[in-house]
Amino acid sequence: MARFFFDTGDRDLVLLDEIGVECGGLEEVRRVGFEGLIDLTRDALKSVDGQKVFVEVRDENGDKVLRLSLSLQIMLMR
Amino acid sequence: MSPTSSSDVLIRKLETISEIREAEIAVLKSIPIQEKDFSANHDLVREGERPVYSFVVLDGLIGSTKYTSEGKRQITSFFVAGDIPDLHGLHLSVMDCNFSTLTPARVGFMRHDVLRSICDQHPRIAAAFWRSTLIDAAMYREWVTNVGRREAYTRMAHILCELIFRLRAVGRIEDHIADIPITQAALGDALGLSTVHVNRMLQELRRDGLIATTGTRMHAIDWPRLTHAGDFDTTYLHQKNPAD
The missing domain is CATH 2.60.120.10 (Jelly Rolls)
Incomplete structure (x- = not known):
């Protein structure tokens, strides 16, 4: 087990994770990050074309490990 | 003890x-x-x-x-x-x-x-x-409303308010500082949130100056604003002489 830090944000606000989550490997990091991205999307995604939300994972040395992101596209069709 | x-x-x-x-x-x-x-x-x-x-x-x-x-x-x-x-x-x-x-x-x-x-x-x-x-049943009703309908930030603030208020009511804490050695995973299971989002919400509450944390100690630095942020009304706890 090692501690990973899941920074989360959208364009306006990035919050650094100061607590971290213990994970047993990259697969778990990915699962934990994905669950976080779903909650973040529900909370922070507004009806704004082009908005991005993301989770960026650091290890204990501060090295970047993984990034998961979603972006919203709104297109008027008529 | x-x-x-x-x-x-x-x-x-x-x-x-x-x-x-x-x-x-x-x-x-x-x-x-x-x-x-x-x-x-x-x-x-x-x-x-x-x-x-x-x-x-x-x-x-x-x-x-x-x-x-x-x-x-x-x-x-x-x-x-x-x-x-x-x-x-x-x-x-x-x-x-x-x-x-x-x-x-x-x-x-x-x-x-x-x-x-x-x-x-x-x-x-x-x-x-x-x-x-x-x-107890009234608390369960409040809990369902909290988890089902409040945004994560309000939800987190609400649960902290409830814990601190209840600990104060039975004389376990004098002020608004509580030792809550609960894991983020357990907080997530209580709030229906992922661990990553629990961390983010705690971070946001700290950034907004509502709480301060040292290890497992949780200090509600601005109780009136925390109760406001948490949509916290003590009616459902039915205390005879509410302390706050």
Whole structure:
């Protein structure tokens, strides 16, 4: 087990994770990050074309490990 | 560890929610209470069991929990010192949820047959127990509303307000600083949030100057603003003399 830090944000606000989550490997990091991205999307995604939300994972040395992101596209069709 | 006896913990709680007098207090003091210490994450009562005891929380934090068929856990309420989380077991013989320690905890077991005969002879005590389970139900209603309809930030603020308010009501904390050695995973199970989002919400509350945390200590630095952020109205806790 090692501690990973899941920074989360959208364009306006990035919050650094100061607590971290213990994970047993990259697969778990990915699962934990994905669950976080779903909650973040529900909370922070507004009806704004082009908005991005993301989770960026650091290890204990501060090295970047993984990034998961979603972006919203709104297109008027008529 | 507080020096008061386990009966005193129980009596103090019942006094905050009901009208019990000297006569009832003497009877409550006569209830034999078997104290036991448990480490965190211990199941005190499991779903499907037929307990012959109910327990009063003496120290620490207990959660009522349910599991989905996929094995996901939902914490459905917290219980603090003085609470009798499984008092409904006195009338509903098969337990319909689990009660687990969320932190190291001390609890006191009381025999159902003793409680039943006391209720038969002392209507005021029966009423106080009834009131206690009614307030538990009110807390469950609030919990459903919190998890189902409030945004994550409000949800987190609300649960912290409830814990701090309840710990204050039974004299466990004097101010708005509580030692809550609960894991983020457990907070996530209580709030229906991922661990990553729990961390983000705690971070946001800190950034906004509502809480400060040192290790497991949680300090509500700005109580009025925290209650506002948490959409926290104490009516559902039905305290006789609310401290705040």
